[in-house]
Amino acid sequence: MAEPIGIQIRNLYKIFGPDAAALIEKVRTGTTKTELNEKYGAVLGLNNINMDMAAGQIQVIMGLSGSGKSTLIRHINRLIDPTAGEVLVGGDDVVKMSPEALREFRRHKTAMVFQKFALLPNRTVLENTGYGLEVQGVPREKRIETSMRWIERVGLKGFEKKYPNQLSGGMQQRVGLARALSNDAPILLMDEAFSALDPLIRVDMQSVLLDLQKEIRKTIVFITHDLDEALRLGDSIAILRDGEIIQMGSSQDIVLKPANDYIANFVREVNRGRVIHVEKAMSPLRADTALPAASVAAGTSLDDAMKHLVARGADRLTVTDGQNRPLGVIDSATIVAALVGGV
Amino acid sequence: MEFLSKFPQMDDALLRDLKKAIDESFRGFTRAYGDALEAFFEPLRLFLVYAERFVTNTPWIVIFLLIMAIAWFGSRNWKIVVGAAVTLLLIGYFGMWEDTMKTISMIFVCTVISIAIGIPLGIAMARWNRMQAIINPVLDVMQTMPSFVYLIPVVMLLGIGKVPGLIAVVIYAMPPIIRLTNLGIRLVDADMLEAADAFGSNGWQKLTKVQLPLALPTIMAGINQTIMMALAMVVIASMIGVQGLGQPVLRAISNQYFTLGVFNGFAIVGIAIIFDRVSQAFGKRLQKHTEVVHG
Numbered sequence: 001m002a003e004p005i006g007i008q009i010r011n012l013y014k015i016f017g018p019d020a021a022a023l024i025e026k027v028r029t030g031t032t033k034t035e036l037n038e039k040y041g042a043v044l045g046l047n048n049i050n051m052d053m054a055a056g057q058i059q060v061i062m063g064l065s066g067s068g069k070s071t072l073i074r075h076i077n078r079l080i081d082p083t084a085g086e087v088l089v090g091g092d093d094v095v096k097m098s099p100e101a102l103r104e105f106r107r108h109k110t111a112m113v114f115q116k117f118a119l120l121p122n123r124t125v126l127e128n129t130g131y132g133l134e135v136q137g138v139p140r141e142k143r144i145e146t147s148m149r150w151i152e153r154v155g156l157k158g159f160e161k162k163y164p165n166q167l168s169g170g171m172q173q174r175v176g177l178a179r180a181l182s183n184d185a186p187i188l189l190m191d192e193a194f195s196a197l198d199p200l201i202r203v204d205m206q207s208v209l210l211d212l213q214k215e216i217r218k219t220i221v222f223i224t225h226d227l228d229e230a231l232r233l234g235d236s237i238a239i240l241r242d243g244e245i246i247q248m249g250s251s252q253d254i255v256l257k258p259a260n261d262y263i264a265n266f267v268r269e270v271n272r273g274r275v276i277h278v279e280k281a282m283s284p285l286r287a288d289t290a291l292p293a294a295s296v297a298a299g300t301s302l303d304d305a306m307k308h309l310v311a312r313g314a315d316r317l318t319v320t321d322g323q324n325r326p327l328g329v330i331d332s333a334t335i336v337a338a339l340v341g342g343v
Numbered sequence: 344m345e346f347l348s349k350f351p352q353m354d355d356a357l358l359r360d361l362k363k364a365i366d367e368s369f370r371g372f373t374r375a376y377g378d379a380l381e382a383f384f385e386p387l388r389l390f391l392v393y394a395e396r397f398v399t400n401t402p403w404i405v406i407f408l409l410i411m412a413i414a415w416f417g418s419r420n421w422k423i424v425v426g427a428a429v430t431l432l433l434i435g436y437f438g439m440w441e442d443t444m445k446t447i448s449m450i451f452v453c454t455v456i457s458i459a460i461g462i463p464l465g466i467a468m469a470r471w472n473r474m475q476a477i478i479n480p481v482l483d484v485m486q487t488m489p490s491f492v493y494l495i496p497v498v499m500l501l502g503i504g505k506v507p508g509l510i511a512v513v514i515y516a517m518p519p520i521i522r523l524t525n526l527g528i529r530l531v532d533a534d535m536l537e538a539a540d541a542f543g544s545n546g547w548q549k550l551t552k553v554q555l556p557l558a559l560p561t562i563m564a565g566i567n568q569t570i571m572m573a574l575a576m577v578v579i580a581s582m583i584g585v586q587g588l589g590q591p592v593l594r595a596i597s598n599q600y601f602t603l604g605v606f607n608g609f610a611i612v613g614i615a616i617i618f619d620r621v622s623q624a625f626g627k628r629l630q631k632h633t634e635v636v637h638g
Contacts, residue, residue: 077541107543118538122556122632132542134552163632183542 465524527558
């Protein structure tokens with residue numbers, strides 16, 4: 001298994017249009033997206049992006065269409081060249097790589113899953129899965145062995161001789177995932193990978209991914225326009241709007257402390273019970289607090305804590321840390337208050 | 344008022360001199376380089392001669408079975424094979440076996456050469472827009488220029504025979520394969536190319552693993568068109584000495600032999616239909632994976 005590596009993005013700008021390099025100073029000194037478009041006919045794709053993506057974590061980048069999220073992910077493997085800035089992967093700047101070095105980088109360091117699957121229709125599931133390895137020049141035997149392992153792992157055993165056309169959308173994207181995983185690259189780029197799927201299948205695929213991630217520990221960059229998906233998958237979430245990052249943080253941060261009205265608007269529709277953890281809502285211990293016998297671990301969602309309360313017929317719970325030490329106390333009234341937005 | 348009633352054209356004497364000068368310089372070129380050009384095309388002539396000898400010297404039953412085998416492995420459709428068998432047997436029974444074989448060998452060589460030149464050209468056109476801008480008008484000329492016009496210089500250079508016939512046929516038949524290869528590659532989904540890039544494919548891998556396989560149905564349509572157009576040129580090629588079904592047609596025209604013309608004409612139609620059905624069925628079979636759609 002490849003060691004996970006982190007990604008750092010430094011002062012990244014992307015301007016679409018002729019003469020982009022000349023416009024970069026204008027953007028740096030505060031020309032807005034609208035002005036740039038009206039005066040120079042250029043489109044500001046990304047505006048001064050700075051991000052640290054931790055190794056082995058799922059970094060979600062969320063935004064609506066036109067926010068620049070797909071542009072951003074394509075800078076990580078340089079499918080799009082930036083106008084200015086650095087993309088550091090394991091200390092190497094992707095932007096400065098020669099075409100050969102970039103090809104090697106794409107073959108061994110990154111793998112990508114696409115919104116529209118991008119499977120070759122003339123190849124079977126097995127041949128599609130082995131594409132990355134084929135390009136690397138891995139011998140056939142080894143290719144089939146690795147592909148078969150991942151086909152099995154994503155739940156497509158028995159389908160390896162089928163063509164993409166014979167599979168449902170969800171199954172096709174499992175092939176896309178298996179193809180990316182076969183590469184054994186430390187970085188997995190997922191560009192709206194589940195957006196084209198039905199809601200139920202989408203949730204199913206999210207579970208597949210979370211489940212896999214426990215084992216593979218890759219640095220996953222996941223693009224989505226769906227906040228629920230972002231909150232469910234992301235160890236860390238960045239919200240993008242008009243090419244700028246407007247908030248970065250964990251799902252708790254986003255839901256509990258939205259940086260502005262734009263994000264607050266999104267968050268309003270979120271199922272808070274699933275996102276907020278008990279320790280964010282509990283009352284801290286005081287000297288005179290009586291500890292209830294029933295307890296939950298920190299990191300439990302409010303939904304689960306509520307189920308706990310009902311099951312035990314209790315009214316209060318002790319919140320404990322990893323070593324079973326009490327951290328605080330939570331009661332049903334506090335949980336309900338947190339659920340309706342009172343925290 | 345003469346200015347209005349008569350188009351202001353070049354002075355007659357000047358025009359005559361111009362034509363004469365061009366003709367003479369071309370004749371000079373012919374004299375100087377005719378032999379060299381003939382030597383250059385010698386391998387092509389040998390290819391034609393061997394192909395023709397193969398189909399005419401081999402016992403007819405062997406050739407017949409060979410064609411049936413090709414039809415079967417190409418189409419996997421017994422209706423097409425039976426149709427081809429009946430057509431060929433009728434052609435033979437009406438005394439046109441030898442001429443038909445000569446025509447088939449000629450068409451075979453022309454198609455091979457058209458593919459060998461056309462597909463690389465089509466790929467180059469798809470790859471470089473400048474290449475497309477240059478080649479497209481050339482293809483327009485090749486397709487619309489009356490073939491008699493380019494037969495004149497070809498015959499002046501190479502005389503009468505197989506090679507000039509081949510050149511005339513290839514000029515006429517090659518444009519579809521070039522155009523459709525170009526089109527097929529350009530129609531490949533950008534998403535596919537992006538995926539190929541994302542996995543680190545180099546240019547050659549992208550071409551052979553993504554672009555050509557995905558363009559194949561269109562390229563096959565081009566090959567089919569090339570074969571059909573080559574057959575359409577058989578009679579014209581016979582005017583400069585290409586043997587085969589065109590020769591009797593030509594004789595029928597000049598002597599008003601109605602039946603001779605009709606028989607040989609239908610023989611051409613017959614082999615055209617065989618080629619068309621087999622090559623189309625083959626193209627479809629290559630695309631089998633697109634038929635079974637997930638319900």
